Amino acid sequence: MQQLDNAHILPLSGQDEQALAELLQREGLRLTPGEARRMLELLGRDPTRVEATIFDTMWSEHCSYKSSRWVLKAHLPVESPRVILGPGEDAGVVRLGVHQGVEYALVIAHESHNHPSQVVPTEGAATGIGGIVRDVACMGAEVIGVLDALRFGDPDGPRAAPVREIVRGVVDGIWQYGDALGVPNLGGDVFFSPRFDENCLVNVVSLGLVRADRVVRSRVPEAASREPYVLILVGKPTDETGFGGASFASAVLEENAEGQRGHVQVPDPFLKRVLLEANRAVLEWLHHEKVAFGFKDLGAGGIACASSELAAAGGFGMDVDLDRVPASREDLPPEVLACSETQERFAMVVPERVAERVLDFYNKTYALPEVYHGARAAIVGRVRPDKHYRILKSGQPVGDALVEVITAGIEHRRAERPRATAPPAEPLPPVEDHEAFFTRMVGRPNLASREPIFRYYDTEVQGRMLIRAGEADASVLAPVPGSKLGAAITVDGNPWWVAADPYWGTAHIVAEALRNLVAVGSEPVALTDCLNFGNPEDPEVFADFVRSVRGLGDAARALGPEGPSGPPVAIVSGNVSFYNESRSGRSIEPSPIIAGLGVFDDVSVATTFGIKRAGSVLVLSGPRQDRLGASQLRHALTGKTDGPLPELDFDRERRRIHATLDAVRSGCVLAAHDLAEGGLAIAALEMALGGYEAQGIGMQIPISGLGSTRPESRLYSEAPGFLYEVAKEHLQQFLGIFERWGVDVTMTGRTLAEPRFRILDGGHTLVDLDLESVQRIHADALKPLAE
Known part of the structure; x- marks a missing residue:
């Protein structure tokens, strides 16, 4: 192993608990002292700043699912005859049907962008859409739609002014990004409650279409054992925006949230639109030439996390040269170059023999440098056969470990404490004037028309929409031009139900999603989830989470056409968002949000x-x-x-x-x-x-x-x-x-x-x-x- 530069080493070993906690805080790391000691065990030495930043990101709740993974694995059904790929990739893949001898599949992903949208509503919501679109695109799919499930505070309560400002900002971010990208908005869900006054939720879903034989994996292919492979970084030049974003999303929202704007990425939908077109051309050429490759979007943890995950998933190692990374300026520190979450970027591993052709697609045919200053495709690394992972700067390693150490998971078995039994609810007063009461109900924020919100969204671009949001319980589209095949999609949630009973409230949400799909005539084939909760270190919050996941899994098994003895409605993608709590100690209501996907053999039956x-x-x-x-x-x-x-x-x-x-x-x-x-x-x-x-x-x-x-x-x-x-x-x-x-x-x-x-x-x-x-x-x- 090449000697690490002492100037980049963090002296964590030998520190007592308090000194270690203070050092981690000074370095801007959210690792706990216990997690830092585990990192020292895995590395066998003090880490570099780059390595510590990578572990800080990879072990955040956002990336590692350290509190939730075991619960999800224990309770959620992820396989059924319709499922091609379930959780574990950037998105789930489900069979749609056959048209003219070609089998097509739908690709679906579901994520949250909650903290960023509370701090900087327009940019936070826009980058949420940008990230979920990348998750679907990197599976080789054409992105054919997005949805958004939004939770806001009380628009008429004591914090009405900031709540309304956040509503407008989030809606602006969604439509401005989606419309410019040329991707239709397929619908969504909005709910208002005072518990979201200080923590809005912005959950986003993306849907894509791909030939079933052209699904792309986020891994170095096995062919890299027989010929040299290189890592190509594509897109916007790396800058400091979004640095530390995954850790920011995995902590309680600070009172001075305005000071955390730097954790929020800066979107550019016009560059993304060109990137998506260029990606399709590159992938089409690679498929035509029968070239094995891997493709992944850059999100949390940036280059370091994407490259290490590509390598680890394929059973390889990698060298990444930060000097070759296109950057917005020359003086960015190595940890920022390695881990910044700059938007509009992808990573691709291809044989070295085709690399120049791939670069030409992006830099010449699609002229990325002319679309955005500094944007381009560049070779920034090489695949290694020995499972060693190195990050180099100025020819010297600033990170050097086995790839399984870099990507090693961490698990926290949190304490659970059921909430105290609530006293019986008081009897409801009678309604004296039903007509007057009915008109009141019709205008309540949670029952009124959502048209003032979705009127801003472009539903017609791409020409696939048949039934739009507000016309039916689910949106319906014809994904494959010239085919009778159809798809329906819905997104649902009710935080009041789950706060009242986490198990049955979540089960009710699953049932509602399935009702929405069949009401338009589609066969339910898959679910996705975004599980939004407060601080998992609070035993009552974590107990709510576990009960909610149990309700989700049991309902998905029980409500398939044959009941629990037959195939479930599988959960193929999802996300867990913890720490939706402010420093005041106020947590959101537990908010699982469920998306349902249905299919039609003949979409003409839709109603x-x-x-x-x-x-x-x-x-x-x-x-x-x-x-x-x-x-x-x-x-x-x-x-x-x-x-x-x-x-x-x-x-x-x-x-x-x-x-x-x-x-x-x-x-x-x-x-x-x-x-x-x-x-x-x-x-x-x-x-x-x-x-x-x-x-x-x-x-x-x-x-x-x-x-x-x-x-x-x-x-x-x-x-x-x-x-x-x-x-x-x-x-x-x-x-x-x-x-x-x-x-x-x-x-x-x-x-x-x-x-x-x-x-x-x-x-x-x-x-x-x-x-x-x-x-x-x-x-x-x-x-x-x-x-």
Whole structure:
């Protein structure tokens, strides 16, 4: 081993606990003293600054999953016949179908960018989109869409001004980056709650399309044992932006968060757009020439982490020469060059014999240096056969270890303490004026139209969208031009449910995602998760996390078409985001956010939730319950979110979900909508507004006999279920399908030729409103937040 330069060594060994902690803090490292001693054991010596920075990044919660990995492995199903690649790569890969003899696959990734978006909302959200797009692109896929699940504080509470500023900044970052990139926004999810006042959540999903035989792996290929391979760095010149970003994302958000702006990367969607086009050309050429290669995006930990992971995954080593790294300026320290998280970069390992051709693609054909000053592709390293990993600066090693030492994981088995049993929830006060209360509910932030937010997003670019956000429970697109194959995607979460009961709240979210997919007629094939929680060092927080993951895994197994004895709806990608807590000690509500992916053999069966014609029958599946914990109704009446959640019977819900899929695909359902936040009343209104906007028709619903004693429970219970519009001539066919699945349904209303929305209870009219006036309330409520 070549001698390390003493000027770069950190003298950690021989320090007592306090002195070691102080030294780590002075160096800007978030390693604990115990983790630093483990690093010393692995290296057998004091580390260099570069090595310490690499371990600081690789052992952050963001990268290492040191608190969560064992929980995820113990509880989550990751395999099914549809899955090509599950967790472990940058994105999951799922079979779509065959068109003209070619099998296609969908690539999906799911990440968080929470802390950066709280500190610098526009840049934080934009770089979240940029990172998730890279995760899909480096699998060899064309990126065909993004989604965003957003959690904000109370827009009318004591911190209303900063909350609203963050809302506007995040929305701006998402649309400005996505629109400039030329990638459509497929939808998303928004939820407001005071517990997000100091910690917003920005979770992002990206979807891609790839030929199944051209999925790219993030590893040095086996062919590197037979000929020389080099490492090529592609994209923006390395700078100091984003340095320490992974560690920043893995700690409690400081009170002086404004001082942490340097941890947030700087986005450039126009450069990214050229990079994606150049990548496709390079990958197409490499496939055509039958060249084995590896490809990976640069995210957390920058060059050092990407190169060491490429090497370790393939069973090789690597030399990285920092003098060859294109940089924004000459005086960047080695640890910044090695570990900065500068945006818009990729790493590729290719045979040395084709390297110049690859460089020409980027630097000449696509002229990266002319697109952005200093951008280019450059050879910055070489693959080694001996599993040794070295980082060189000025010809001297500033990092030198076995690659398995660099990429060695670390695990923390955190303490768990279940939360104390909550006292019984107080009875709800009665609703005296149902029509006035209904109009209040329609304008609540968590029930109002999301159109003021997603109106900024470009959904039409690429020309694949068939059903857009706000038109149905899931967005639907035709990924393969000229093919009947289709895909549906949704993203869901309800932090109040999970705060009330982490296990059942998370299971309910999985069920909702699957209901959304089948409501449009797609077969659910995969899930992804982003698990957002507070400080895992708090035993109650960690106990919530473990229960939530158990609920996620159990629901994914139980709700497949054959139940727990058959294949699950596999979880193919995801992310854990801990430390969503401020220095004041205020933590977010536990917030697992689930994306669901569905497929169509024939996308022409897809349907929206807007009612289609007057004189149809409205049918309800799923009895209304008096269990109103964590509901929008309880919060509206009491300001609280306590109480028991609605019951969820896995077998009954599975049969309801798959009966719905059969009914929609049979063509006997004109419209379908799942019941979730706001229950039957809000679902029915959204269906009615869809019909009103298209054809000027309305709806009448009698609610007597729907399984609950109080009218407000029947109207606003968030118990799982569906509301369907069925043409009279197809009613018997519809009922027969549900009878075969053993699912009860109730005919509960009809569509009207006039634009009215009526709710009846026995001989009483509870609500009778003109749809035009209701639409204005529903559509305008969020405008002050987004404009």
